[in-house]
Amino acid sequence: MxxxxxxxxxxxxxxxxxxxxxxxxxxxxxxxxxxxxxxxxxxxxxxxxxxxxxxxxxxxxxxxxxxxxxxxxxxxxxxxxxxxAAPAHGLTLAATPTALGPRTLAALPAAGVTLRTLARDEIPAAVATGAADLGLVDGLAAPSDPLRLPDVAPLTTRGVGEEPVCVLLPAGHPLARRPGLRLADLVDARWLDAPGAGLPLDRLRTASGTGGVRTALRYEGTDLRTLTTLAAAGHGLTVLPHGFAADVPGAVAVPLVAPRLVHRTELVYGGKPGGAAGALVRELTGPGATEGPR
CATH class of the missing domain: 1.10.10.10 (Winged helix-like DNA-binding domain superfamily/Winged helix DNA-binding domain)
Known part of the structure; x- marks a missing residue:
């Protein structure tokens, strides 16, 4: 054909x-x-x-x-x-908003970086086709479990970080004073579905075992501040990495304690990156990082 x-x-x-x-x-x-x-x-x-x-x-x-x-x-x-090709001096990085934590931002080169915010499922394809040199994807996973990424081409993934996740609630919510929350406590809750900005709800639905995570409002943008403002205003709950959920005006971040899930970030690349891309790979990966072909 x-x-x-x-x-x-x-x-x-x-x-x-x-x-x-x-x-x-x-x-x-x-x-x-x-x-x-x-x-x-x-x-x-x-x-x-x-x-x-x-x-x-x-x-x-x-x-x-x-x-x-x-x-x-x-x-x-x-x-x-x-x-x-010879190693490029610049770097094009495709990432989800919540994959760009402080450690990643600090590791970026001082110049020559193009940062593209994409949906999680689009990032492996962008790396595979050369539209991006590297990709950073994130999501909810059991501790040490790899993320489930689309199989688009032979790519390498390396885990670069895991952190606890929190449920972001309005400050006046009845559960805001809890030291921790179980997903079972939230069966009647209304949720924000924000696939481009927050962590995907489908993983929560799977983890609940009942599919009972009910969407109240869908936000199709990529701005985290808009998402947290919607949560603080009572339009629905959202799950975010601890580092992004803390200190949101008008909201309280309560740790999700059951099921045991973490926010996992993985680096995605093809071949053996050189130049600025190779330097960032070396900076973000270290002892204990997990690597495997995809």
Missing amino acids: DPHLLRTYVSVARLASFSEAARELGYTQSAVSQHIAALEQDLGAPLLTRRPVVPTAAGERLLEHAGPLLLRLEAARADVVRMA
Whole structure:
């Protein structure tokens, strides 16, 4: 299967238009039509209806395969280019907001850094395809357990830190004076779902064993201050690393004691980083850091 034809097909299916796909890809509309016809002939199945432009059942199945296939091709190209290229003087770091703790920020080079805030599931792909030199991902895990990351390419992960987590409550909340909280204490609580700023609720739902973590408000931004302000104002509870939950005006951070979960941060990279990326890897990893291929 020709990857050029597959990329054309993905663009047409996503845009639901041959002409829009031609404009995006820089082809003529006739060339796009020829690409789709050639791919359909190769696979022996119609992939798109023409009016409207909608994937057939076979086309939908091909789309399920297309994303991972094209990503793997991009990752392979980036991996080879990375091996052949001289170490870059600058550094592009993709990270989630709560992965950027004081230790990480202190270790960053004084100049030449580009910091990209991305969703957790996007960071491995950004590193694999060369859009970022390094990635920092975080999440909730049992102590010493690795995070569950998307399998997009052969990448290396190293644990760079674990810390306790707290439930952030409004100062006037009935449970705010507790020395610790169990998830079972919060079965009727209303939660903030903030996948881009806080720690993901799906891990809490899994840990509860009941799925009873109820979303009151969904925040789709990446600003931690907005998230903590929403919690302090009573719009819902959130779980944050201890270092980010402490000293929030109008809120109280109470340790989550059961189930036993920690905030874990992992460094993600491909190959053997050199230059500024290699220096940061060495700075953040040390005795006791866990490493393994992904």
